[in-house]
Amino acid sequence: MTQESERGMGIMLNKTLAAPLVALALVTVGLAGCTTYDTAGARPAGQDPAVTEETVDDTTQDDAVGDVVPLAVVESAVGATEDQDWYWYAVVVDNPNPDHIFPDATFTIEAIAADGTILASDSHWKVLLSGQTALVGWFTDIGDEQIAHLDVIGPEPSEAVHSPAGETGYVSFDDLEVVEDEWYVTVSGTVTSEFSDDQEYVEVAVIGRDATGAIVAAEYGYVDRVPAGGSARFSVDVWDAPAGLEYEVFASY
Template sequence: MIAAFVVAIVALMLSWVPIINNGAAFLALVALVLGIVGLVNAARKGRPGKGMAVAAVVISVVSLVVVVTTQIAYGRVLDEFVEELDSASTSQLEGAASADATADAAADEDESAASAVRELAVVESAFGQNTYDPTTWWYVVIVENPNAEHVFPLAGLDVEAIGADGTILDSGSTYVDVLPGRVALTGSFMSVGTGVIDHLDLRGPDVTDALHKPGAGSFTVTDVAAATDEWSTTVGGNLSGSFVDEQSLVKVVVVARNAQGQIIDADFSFVDRLPPGVQARFEVNFMTALPADTTYEVYPAL
């Protein structure tokens, strides 16, 4: 009887513990059998301990009920945990897939946008010997950025003077932000010597250097006028821009054309500061007196 009671008590204590309560169920069955045997012996042979045997049977049955109940409860909790874990894993996988799809779409969009960018194009070029020093040559190249929403930032543009036999006689470099539209490159070749320039070549940035920058801003030129004396011609005007930020050291190139429309000279100066919504005065001085019927084109650049 005592053994049945002790085993039943141990089974009841362990019946609440997950996993271990599997063993508690076995102990409860053992205690139940021992308790029933004790009851039978007490009834047939009149042995003492009937009360303890009854207690062992009752406690054993309670232990079995607790084991079954807790197993069901723990099983539900475990199932819910597994479902939540599966759901979280599925969400993470779906999120990763969505992020990959978004990244792929963005990459495809960037690749498509990059493939749509067109190269800079040379619109016109001209060159000539300076009248005040025939050993030096002036040059000008008008370049167009045909991309309405792309900018070539700090683009390195190299103008090469090429002789009739293909020899590179000299070169000049310019670094500017090429905005949508046209920009003019001008300068002097100092090392041509006794050579004769046949044509100009331009080396510029690749299309992959272009940045997608809608609304980058543009310049407006007004009140262009020329004043000529015996030795030189000065071309001046007003410059403004649609830029959000203040611009500094704006390069202003002036191209001079004769009555037939041919480029006969070019020179440049700088506007030190161009605040938003403000006009700034510019003046470009040509070291020769240009004809009265000369027309002028102004090309500002950052």
């Protein structure tokens, strides 16, 4: 579903699948088990970024994980602000398992120089659901160094929890609008929940694609609460974004 703003920019909507947020008391600060994902095979610019639309539920805590397919990085991008002081990054991670989620997924995103030096790192703690999730953030202490690529470290298949598809809800985005300013682009709209429980502190990640499909801008924001069966407004300011991008919106928990 695509909506055009008055300025001719587009938005691509990703139906976001989720488990009830009672599982979100994430206190882990390290990686109990981790895997470094290969970003070299990430999706080339312009390929269809469709999301697997299957619902999952974390109420069934089955210790028998079974044949869990490893997570994969399908796309990654990094870019500098105009003054070259800060770098934004975006990583799209796919959980290809329709009946398994990662309720306490820890990710580390590393900025790597051409000679292999780790210049900086950033961390994410997620309830990782089936389908694609966008990890968006900033590196603020790179200095004059140049980032050659990103390394993504995340959970192993053994950390997955059996969670049958089709037994819970999802959130969707509507009434989306893109407004361009001299300094930034504001992407706003409504997020609607189909859950029986309130969803709190929902992260909304926004990535902007150019005409070739490449990610050239990214930012994130939060919605304090999306009521059960209800809606809430969101607004994310994307800094230093070129004009005329198509925006894709993800929710995560």
